[in-house]
Amino acid sequence: xxxxxxxxxxxxxxxxxxxxxxxxxxxxxPFVKASVAEGFRGKQIFDIEKCISCGLCARDCPANAxxxxxxxxxxxxxxxxxxxxxxxxxxxSCPKNAIQPxxxxxxxxxxxxTLVMKPEPVPPAVKQPT
Amino acid sequence: MTQNEVNIVNLLETKLQGKNVQxxxxxxxxxxxxxNGGTHRDVLKTLLDADEKTAISAITxxxxxxxxxxxxxxxxxxxxxxxxxxxxxxxxxxxxxxxxIPGATFHELEVADLFGVIFEGNSLSxxxxxSENWPEGVYPLRKDVKAxxxxxNPAKNVEKSSENDNVVKIIIGPQHPALLEPEKFAVTVEDxxxxxxxxxxxxxxxxxxxxxxxxxxxxxxxxxERICGICNAIHAASFVETVEKILxxxxxxxxxxxxxxxxxxxxxxxxxLTLGHACLEIGFDTLFQYFWRDREPIMDLIExxxxxxxxxxxxxxxxxxRDLKExxxxxxxxxxxNLRTKIPFYKHTYESNSSIKLRMQNxxxxxxxxxxxxxxxxxxxxxSGVDIDVRKDEPYEAYGEIPFKEITYTEGDTWARMNVRMDxxxxxxxxxxxxxxxxxxxxFRVKVxxxxxxxxxxxxxxxxRGELFYYVKSNGTAMPERVKVRTPTFSNLxxxxxxxxxxxxxxxxxxxxxxxxxxxxxxx
Numbered sequence: 263x264x265x266x267x268x269x270x271x272x273x274x275x276x277x278x279x280x281x282x283x284x285x286x287x288x289x290x291x292p293f294v295k296a297s298v299a300e301g302f303r304g305k306q307i308f309d310i311e312k313c314i315s316c317g318l319c320a321r322d323c324p325a326n327a328x329x330x331x332x333x334x335x336x337x338x339x340x341x342x343x344x345x346x347x348x349x350x351x352x353x354x355s356c357p358k359n360a361i362q363p364x365x366x367x368x369x370x371x372x373x374x375x376t377l378v379m380k381p382e383p384v385p386p387a388v389k390q391p392t
Numbered sequence: 393m394t395q396n397e398v399n400i401v402n403l404l405e406t407k408l409q410g411k412n413v414q415x416x417x418x419x420x421x422x423x424x425x426x427x428n429g430g431t432h433r434d435v436l437k438t439l440l441d442a443d444e445k446t447a448i449s450a451i452t453x454x455x456x457x458x459x460x461x462x463x464x465x466x467x468x469x470x471x472x473x474x475x476x477x478x479x480x481x482x483x484x485x486x487x488x489x490x491x492x493i494p495g496a497t498f499h500e501l502e503v504a505d506l507f508g509v510i511f512e513g514n515s516l517s518x519x520x521x522x523s524e525n526w527p528e529g530v531y532p533l534r535k536d537v538k539a540x541x542x543x544x545n546p547a548k549n550v551e552k553s554s555e556n557d558n559v560v561k562i563i564i565g566p567q568h569p570a571l572l573e574p575e576k577f578a579v580t581v582e583d584x585x586x587x588x589x590x591x592x593x594x595x596x597x598x599x600x601x602x603x604x605x606x607x608x609x610x611x612x613x614x615x616x617e618r619i620c621g622i623c624n625a626i627h628a629a630s631f632v633e634t635v636e637k638i639l640x641x642x643x644x645x646x647x648x649x650x651x652x653x654x655x656x657x658x659x660x661x662x663x664x665l666t667l668g669h670a671c672l673e674i675g676f677d678t679l680f681q682y683f684w685r686d687r688e689p690i691m692d693l694i695e696x697x698x699x700x701x702x703x704x705x706x707x708x709x710x711x712x713x714r715d716l717k718e719x720x721x722x723x724x725x726x727x728x729x730n731l732r733t734k735i736p737f738y739k740h741t742y743e744s745n746s747s748i749k750l751r752m753q754n755x756x757x758x759x760x761x762x763x764x765x766x767x768x769x770x771x772x773x774x775x776s777g778v779d780i781d782v783r784k785d786e787p788y789e790a791y792g793e794i795p796f797k798e799i800t801y802t803e804g805d806t807w808a809r810m811n812v813r814m815d816x817x818x819x820x821x822x823x824x825x826x827x828x829x830x831x832x833x834x835x836f837r838v839k840v841x842x843x844x845x846x847x848x849x850x851x852x853x854x855x856x857r858g859e860l861f862y863y864v865k866s867n868g869t870a871m872p873e874r875v876k877v878r879t880p881t882f883s884n885l886x887x888x889x890x891x892x893x894x895x896x897x898x899x900x901x902x903x904x905x906x907x908x909x910x911x912x913x914x915x916x
Contacts, residue, residue: 273740277682287685299692301714303699324607324614349614349705354713363699 303348304366306341310381312360313338319352319361328352331381338381344374397422400471407438420850420863421465421472432464432477436492445469445780447767448489449852450861450878451499453507455535460484460507465850465861465878472786474850479509488513495767495886499878506533521594521915533602558582562897566595570673570901573911581897589889597915604875609635609844612872613708619877620913621702622665625658626855628707631875633788634864635709637849641840645790645832647711652790653827654698654706656820660731661690662856663813663820666908667738670810673901674751679741686734689727696720711837721828728821735818742811752807756891756903759804766886770858771812772907776804782854794826806906813908843870855880857908879913 289296298304315337320328327345330337339352339361353361371377401417404425411434414426427435439446446468454461456478464475479486488511489496500511501520508531519526525545530537559582566574574595580588600619604612617628629651636643643651668683691701697716698704706712742748758768763776773780781798783791799815801808846868852861858880867873884907892900 273737274678274745277737278678287688299696299699301699302695303705322608322610324611347614347618347703348700349703350699351610351614 298365298367300365301363302365302367303350304364305343305369306350306353306379307362307364308339308341308379308381309360309362310338310383312358313381314358314360316357318355318357322351322355324349324351333381334383340381341379343369343377343379396470400468400473403442404435404438408434420463420474420848423471424474424476426476428477430487432475433487433489433492435475436464436466436489439466439468439473440492443468443470444764445778446493447764448493448496448499449767449859449883450863450876451496451503452863452874452876453503453509453533454865454874455507455533457535460509462486462503462509463863464489465863467780467852467859470785472850472852484509485512486510490514493767494765495883498882498885502882505531507531508534519594520592521597523594532599539599539602559587564900570904572669573909575909575911575914579892579897579900584897586892586895586897586900589892591885591889593885593911593914595915596912600916601875601877605872608842608870609709609872610842612875614705616875616877617703617705617707619879619916620910622662622910623658623855623857623860623913624702625654625704625706626853626860627877628705629655629789630851630853630855630860630862631864632707632709633853634849634851634862635844635866636840637851638844638847638864638866639709639840641710641838643711644835644838646715646834647836648790649827649831650712650716650836651707652794653716653824654694654704654712655789656824656827657690657694657697658704659856660817660820660824661687661694662908663817664690666856666905667810667813670752670806670902670905671748673905674747676745676747679738679745679748683738686731689730693724693727696723708837710840711835713837715836716831724828725825728824732818732821735814739814742807742814748807751899751902752810752906753803753805755806755899756888756895756906757803757805758887758891760802762890763804763887766890767883768858768887769883770854770856770880771809771816772858772884772887774799775801775808775812777802780859782852782859786852788851788853790827791823793830794823796823796826806902809906843868844872857881857910857913858884877916879910879916881907881910881914884909885914 317330317337319339320330325345325347327342329340331340353363397417401415401423404415411431412429413431413435416424425435446466449465449467452463459478459480462477466473466475477486486509488500497516500514501516503509504511505519505521525547527543527545530542559580562579562581564579565571565576576592578590579586600615604615607615613628613632616631617624619627664683664687668680671680694704695701698706758776760777763773763778777800779798779800784798796819799812801812844866846866848865850863852859860880861878863876864872865874888904888907892903895903
């Protein structure tokens with residue numbers, strides 16, 4: 263009986279001792295970059311050249327994080343990333359795929375005003391290198 | 393009409409002859425029973441006599457203009473029924489059902505608080521969900537109340553100390569080391585023994601039911617997902633299933649399997665979380681760390697399949713939002729196989745470790761009779777020998793096609809509740825593996841209209857914490873008229889109040905955490 267009891271309770275002892283020789287389960291995060299899975303929903307990129315100003319993204323946003331603003335006379339989405347829940351419904355709703363995912367997730371900041379993603383005006387036609 | 397529905401309708405028709413009730417089969421569950429003028433109690437008595445497993449799932453309040461609607465959602469062993477009653481708004485009085493089903497107490501208190509219905513005979517009164525300084529006569533879920541116009545009274549302190557020296561009232565919460573979420577329990581102790589527990593919920597009430605009425609169905613999927621952080625996928629799944637019932641949309645088979653996989657991954661991480669948390673509450677930090685270490689790969693799987701560690705946002709009306717890549721399947725299988733090798737270690741530790749045995753066995757024992765009376769759900773019911781599991785009783789998604797065991801224990805104590813979850817981890821792994829092996833090909837979503845035709849539907853699913861209930865009423869626009877959510881912890885709370893009494897004060901945390909309580913869920 264005593265032997266059996268020791269055998270059973272040794273499970274946790276065994277686990278504890280074997281952990282000494284294993285790599286830590288945790289990661290040294292800021293020093294070792296955390297890797298995220300492919301298809302991770304991080305900060306979006308907005309491509310103004312594809313945008314057709316339909317406003318579907320703003321209409322469907324569940325967090326009310328997208329505001330349509332005037333840029334060079336056209337309605338364009340402005341992303342309030344501090345309110346964004348990263349559900350990517352905007353990317354799903356966009357008929358032209360103007361909103362694309364990235365795996366960037368380090369959005370922590372002191373001033374939430376920096377989390378506003380303004381639509382940049384259409385850049386002047388970039389000359390193709392010849 | 394299925395055989396089940398025929399049986400239940402026949403039973404009610406013969407027993408309730410001459411009474412003022414109308415039975416409509418196959419609506420809001422297996423049948424809807426219109427019972428006005430106090431006949432709802434007769435219907436309940438008939439059902440209780442016919443089946444010991446008759447229990448209340450939820451009470452929904454409805455604002456119907458002149459009248460207030462009260463829907464009693466009743467589950468029996470084989471059927472799910474809705475009893476509809478109406479009371480005029482000027483005089484909203486209805487007879488209580490607490491004497492027939494004691495588990496209905498909190499459901500009635502909630503409807504009384506949010507709709508102003510007076511349940512005659514329910515001895516408890518006062519605010520239950522709303523704050524103490526809420527203005528009198530304002531019932532937030534009625535349609536004429538605008539959230540922005542509510543003016544709160546100045547706050548007042550209501551706690552009284554007791555007079556007897558041996559009797560002490562200990563307030564646990566809203567901020568307390570043993571509670572991770574804010575909720576208050578006033579525990580009266582005599583020496584070390586608990587004699588009374590008074591709960592007060594509503595500290596994280598966010599008004600999600602009201603908020604969902606001013607958003608589109610598409611936006612509501614993400615809103616209801618945020619009712620609970622841990623079991624988020626099941627909330628979204630239940631909501632979209634309810635809407636699909638109103639739309640009469642059939643989801644493609646692949647979507648059903650993909651949803652099942654997401655839901656089971658959710659269950660896995662939720663169970664591992666709570667098994668670890670229980671160890672933390674009894675001071676066994678080592679085992680807590682081991683559980684959470686092994687939970688991490690599951691979180692990675694959720695991220696791999698859905699794009700986010702916690703909020704999978706995988707569900708949408710008509711299917712799922714992204715397909716599973718063929719290349720990810722081996723990765724999922726390896727991770728699950730790894731987790732399976734860990735289970736014997738946990739199982740043995742739970743069975744043999746003296747600390748766990750002392751702090752969990754014979755603590756908070758809930759008998760089968762009490763479990764039935766108090767209408768508890770999920771692992772709490774199954775640990776007391778009540779074999780209810782919506783995945784078996786009323787299969788949704790792909791659960792009808794997948795073989796798995798329903799776990800029940802008979803001890804009814806904290807230890808049994810934890811072991812139900814431990815065994816369910818194994819079953820969840822099996823379900824996911826089976827789903828991956830039998831994944832149908834084809835589309836994973838169908839296009840649906842954004843405007844939902846007028847109608848109403850109920851739906852229940854098995855969340856990690858137990859039966860989750862949804863009621864959605866549509867008025868033919870792009871926004872719902874009413875969304876009612878009854879979460880598992882709301883149903884399981886009476887079990888804690890019952891089992892804590894007579895126990896040691898030191899056992900309160902371990903007893904409490906064995907319900908796997910989630911207050912964000914409870915409050916909504």
